[in-house]
Amino acid sequence: MSQTIVVKVGTSSLTQPQTGQLALSTIAKLVETLTHLRSSGHGIVLVTSGAVGVGCARLGLKSRPQTMALKQAVAAVGQGRLMRIYDDFFTSLQQPIAQILLSRRDFIQRSCYVNAYGTFRELLQLGVIPIVNENDTVAVEELKFGDNDTLSALVASLIQADWLFLLTDVDRLYSADPRQVPDAQPITLVNSMEHLAELQIQTGESGSQWGTGGMVTKISAARIATNAGVRTVITEGRYPESIEKILQGEPLGTQFEPQPRTENARKRWIAHSLVPVGKLYLDHGAVAAICQAGKSLLAAGITAIEGEFHASEAVQLCDGSGLEIARGLVNYSSTELQKIRGRKSEDIPMILGYGGAETVVHRDNLVLSN
Numbered sequence: 480m481s482q483t484i485v486v487k488v489g490t491s492s493l494t495q496p497q498t499g500q501l502a503l504s505t506i507a508k509l510v511e512t513l514t515h516l517r518s519s520g521h522g523i524v525l526v527t528s529g530a531v532g533v534g535c536a537r538l539g540l541k542s543r544p545q546t547m548a549l550k551q552a553v554a555a556v557g558q559g560r561l562m563r564i565y566d567d568f569f570t571s572l573q574q575p576i577a578q579i580l581l582s583r584r585d586f587i588q589r590s591c592y593v594n595a596y597g598t599f600r601e602l603l604q605l606g607v608i609p610i611v612n613e614n615d616t617v618a619v620e621e622l623k624f625g626d627n628d629t630l631s632a633l634v635a636s637l638i639q640a641d642w643l644f645l646l647t648d649v650d651r652l653y654s655a656d657p658r659q660v661p662d663a664q665p666i667t668l669v670n671s672m673e674h675l676a677e678l679q680i681q682t683g684e685s686g687s688q689w690g691t692g693g694m695v696t697k698i699s700a701a702r703i704a705t706n707a708g709v710r711t712v713i714t715e716g717r718y719p720e721s722i723e724k725i726l727q728g729e730p731l732g733t734q735f736e737p738q739p740r741t742e743n744a745r746k747r748w749i750a751h752s753l754v755p756v757g758k759l760y761l762d763h764g765a766v767a768a769i770c771q772a773g774k775s776l777l778a779a780g781i782t783a784i785e786g787e788f789h790a791s792e793a794v795q796l797c798d799g800s801g802l803e804i805a806r807g808l809v810n811y812s813s814t815e816l817q818k819i820r821g822r823k824s825e826d827i828p829m830i831l832g833y834g835g836a837e838t839v840v841h842r843d844n845l846v847l848s849n
């Protein structure tokens with residue numbers, strides 16, 4: 480059966496750890512594998528890191544740039560070279576590719592998000608392999624994915640992929656970083672995020688020399704993707720042919736079971752693509768109404784407001800201790816909410832001098848956090 484497969488490859492797999500030069504044989508095997516899967520009828524999207532790493536190698540820089548401006552300049556050098564290499568390899572196998580550079584803003588604005596979906600769908604129908612990276616050169620600090628693990632999970636959720644493969648420089652997830660803890664235990668299957676919490680995985684401070692997020696971002700990517708019904712696998716990038724073996728049922732890498740898609744596409748967009756710009760603190764009654772009874776949030780249940788925001792922006796809904804219980808789109812600005820918090824819905828027109836929505840966050844625009 481034809482499947483939609485997103486493969487994310489990290490800098491640590493694409494470059495030689497000692498020299499930072501490209502790992503050409505790995506890239507060649509990856510291209511062969513993806514082309515073979517495509518010609519077998521699967522829809523393939525490649526999310527690739529490496530712009531910064533390749534740019535550094537091109538410019539003779541010996542470590543990852545620290546300032547935002549230098550990182551963006553180096554990525555601009557590396558991205559073109561990276562695509563040239565992919566195009567050379569894929570063209571040798573007559574496989575057309577496309578470049579898609581995305582920024583967090585493209586995911587926040589619903590119209591851009593829906594447009595991006597349309598573009599992916601057309602490309603896949605045309606038999607093209609889209610090659611995705613963060614648009615590093617225009618990203619701003621507050622609105623960066625920061626790591627391509629998260630980006631790949633959001634792409635997998637957007638296109639409702641069946642599989643997300645996170646290719647890295649370790650063969651799977653371990654109970655702790657195997658570089659630091661030699662007797663760390665391998666994890667082969669994660670049934671649910673509750674199961675993951677029970678495993679008490681330690682992820683250490685960071686990843687490899689050139690990678691960005693380490694295991695932390697891969698686990699959080701697995702959370703986003705599995706919540707969207709996407710089976711997620713962490714496996715070793717040096718052996719891209721493992722992807723086909725895993726699809727045939729071999730138990731390689733760490734597999735995260737997909738969760739039933741309980742939320743619709745729009746709610747998944749609210750939960751994962753939007754960046755919350757404020758916090759609403761709720762009393763016990765409001766927390767119970769939202770978490771247990773699936774109700775909308777009313778002004779009466781709000782005890783405090785943090786941040787400045789406009790109506791229609793995304794906010795976190797928190798219990799009294801500040802723990803996030805849900806996310807949603809607000810019907811009122813922070814200035815209006817300061818005036819109406821704790822008050823009954825029927826008093827709102829009198830307080831504000833104009834009528835507004837009965838709810839502060841309608842249940843159709845509200846997603847429980849897990």
Ligand SMILES: Nc1ncnc2c1ncn2[C@@H]1O[C@H](COP(=O)(O)OP(=O)(O)O)[C@@H](O)[C@H]1O
Nearest residue numbers: 489490491647653655656682686687690692693
């Ligand atoms: N619990 C863990 N299991 C496996 N690897 C871990 C764990 N914690 C941290 N790591 C580290 O994460 C690294 C991979 O992350 P990263 O360098 O960001 O790779 P990539 O460039 O592929 O995104 C591994 O080299 C490993 O040292």
Ligand SMILES: N[C@@H](CCC(=O)OP(=O)(O)O)C(=O)O
Nearest residue numbers: 490528529530531626627691
């Ligand atoms: N957009 C950046 C990717 C940063 C990133 O996530 O790197 P990695 O941890 O190697 O997947 C680049 O192309 O260098």
